[in-house]
Amino acid sequence: MKSSSKQMLKKALNILFIVGTFVVVVYFALKSGDIEQIIVALRSMNPIWFFGAILCFFIYAFFEGFITFAFFRFQKIPISLNVNILVGLIGMYYSSITPAATGGQPIQVYSLKKRGVPTGISSSALAVKFFCWQCALLILGGTLWCINPQLIRDNMQGGIWFLAIGFVVNALTVVLVILLAISRNFVRAIVIFFVNIGAKLRIVKDKAGTSSKADAALDEFHASVFLLTKHPLQFIILFVLSLMEVFALMSAIYFVYRGLGLNTHRYIDLLTMQTMLHIAASFTPLPGASGAQEGGFYLFFGSFFPEHLIFAGMFVWRFVTYYMSIIFGFIAVLIDNSQRSKINYKKIKSQKRREED
Secondary structure, eight states: OHHHHHHHHHHHHHHHHHHHHHHHHHHHHHHTSOHHHHHHHHHTSOHHHHHHHHHHHHHHHHHHHHHHHHHHHHTTOOOOHHHHHHHHHHHHHHHHHSGGGOSHHHHHHHHHHTTTOOHHHHHHHHHHHHHHHHHHHHHHHHHHHHHOHHHHHHHHGGGHHHHHHHHHHHHHHHHHHHHHHHOHHHHHHHHHHHHHHHHHTTSOSOHHHHHHHHHHHHHHHHHHHHHHHTOHHHHHHHHHHHHHHHHHHHHHHHHHHHHTTOOSSOHHHHHHHHHHHHHHHTTOOSGGGTTHHHHHHHHHSTTTSOHHHHHHHHHHHHIIIIIHHHHHHHHHHHHHHHHHHHHHHHHHHHHHHHHHO
16 A cells, blocks of 8 residues: 555656646746747748648657667667657657756666666667767768858858857767777776765665666676677668758758748758757757757848848747757656556556465
């Protein structure tokens, strides 16, 4: 009876936390812009082009799950595409509401663990996915900069340093992932450091047991990454899928631009500036790079949108590329909570039957 009550309380607190974070995000979203202007912005959009922008988001969300699904298939881990897409949306939600997108991956690892995926393998899947995404983003950004240097120079003006910092920071994250993948001792030192801190703060009760579990997960992580390096074709496939995901997200701005009745600039021009904005703003530590993305939009796209349409363009683009991650991610979190409750209930029921037998 006590176990059942604890489960119910835990479930209620989880739902309260999830709903609470969602309400806070919606509150600040509404507070940041005049509601009447928001309604006008959405009404001014051509519905066909707006649907194209929405489709870009769904393609992006699909690849977010499909890439990990492909990784698990390569590793012969039997987990469905539906689950991967669900976990991908959960990661998008927590990444959107936590500083520097730090909350997404730990929650994804936890959710996958509940579905039988070892921590080390799920961690390696997400690390490889992140590595492929960063490489795809930087390669696309570097290529577009080489193709369109004058466009960037004309639109960025004094903000070129902002973009340069973004490239450096994103490149450093790639180097860090490589270090994690090749240096077991380096990663183990970091893990032990945090375990020791947890023990001192009395968060970690069994220091030796926790260290042992961390070592086992670390072995799985490196074995999984090593297996991928023996099959370069698999890595190339994951990279190409990541490139398609980047293209989907970066293309949304073109549909927003055309949806507002504008057609002066080419697709590649808008793709270029959107990719540069994403790279430049991505190192901002605030959730969803808030502030940097909105402010950067006015800097990067000031010459693309007339003054009377730039707010509408910024809001619709931000809604598609950020707030939709929160909305659909929130729905995915609720579904995941419900599914995990059923899994826990079945485990408790099965355990009781064994005890009775």
